[in-house]
Amino acid sequence: MSETVAATATQPLLSTKGLGVRYGGVTANADIDIAVSGGEIVGLIGPNGAGKTTFVDAVTGFVKAEGEVVLDGHRVEKTSPHRRRNAGMARTWQAGELFADLTVAQNLAVAVQPIGLRALLLDVFTGSRPPAGVVEEALDLVGLGPVADRRPGELTLGQQKLVGVARALVGGTRMVLLDEPAAGLDTHESREFGQELRRIAATGVGILLIDHDMSLVLDVCDRLYVLDFGRVIASGSPHEIQEDPAVVAAYLGSAEVQGEEIVPVDIVDAPQSDGAPEVDGATEIDGAPEKEDS
Ligand SMILES: Nc1ncnc2c1ncn2[C@@H]1O[C@H](COP(=O)(O)OP(=O)(O)OP(=O)(O)O)[C@@H](O)[C@H]1O
DSSP states (O other): OOEEOOOOTTOOSEEEEEEEEEETTEEEEEEEEEEEOTTOEEEEEOSTTSSHHHHHHHHHTSSOOEEEEEETTEEOTTSOHHHHHHTTEEEOOTTOOOOTTSOHHHHHHHHTSOOSHHHHHHHHHHOOOOOTTHHHHHHHHTTOGGGTTSOGGGSOHHHHHHHHHHHHHTTTOSEEEEESTTTTOOHHHHHHHHHHHHHHHHTTOEEEEEOSOHHHHHHHOSEEEEEETTEEEEEEOHHHHHHOHHHHHHHHSSOOEETTEEOOOOGGGSOBOOSOOOTTSOOOBOOOOOOOOO
């Protein structure tokens, strides 16, 4: 790690300062300052293309970024994704497919195999395995210990999603960034998934949660940041965020005006979209599928 930051009593587990990412002429992230403490679930929401995944990519080292990334008091912005993971920060991917022919435990084991030439040689000569107990520990953390020897196809969708989370937690991860981990879950499954996230956070793990399921995000997060066009436009408690006119405007394209006043709209009830601009100029909330109670 590059540099140690002076510790304070309230030091967050993860923080960014002035984080920015450009893709050619597109400013995907600009001047983003966020903080997540251990034991906290912090939501990162925003319309399609707002820059949420880019932020996760930047923090975990998968795209080049400007600004500072501080993990547990250490500057890590110049380190490789692999080193950031070894330092205790991991992520999930939007298309985090599981290996159908491997057991749940094996799906986790392959995720922690070391990479690089040294690891390859170790594997050839010693048949390297993850350290004993780390897979079991991560499965216990998400409550999947009893299904460790099953294959993903034998699990409920909610359990499969938790395997994806466990894969990121394996190896003593203390800060996890979840990119749409609940995609495809119905309302009931999503609520149970949220309860598992709360249990994980209660062990001291910091969680940054991106999801299009607003009821999950508003229900489970301690605090939220809202991105629009790559910038943080609001932050606060779920209640504060729902009342914030700038957030309403970002999701709907324009704030609804009644008389002289901007009237906040409950963003849970905001319409869904596929990300295409609306004909009347309003951009709708993210493209999550309609939920059905099971
Ligand atoms: N590899 C890339 N090359 C060029 N532009 C990109 C790349 N990745 C993302 N972008 C652009 O950066 C902006 C932010 O995209 P990003 O995927 O981070 O948004 P998002 O909030 O995660 O969107 P969604 O909710 O749809 O997943 C968008 O304008 C997108 O088109």
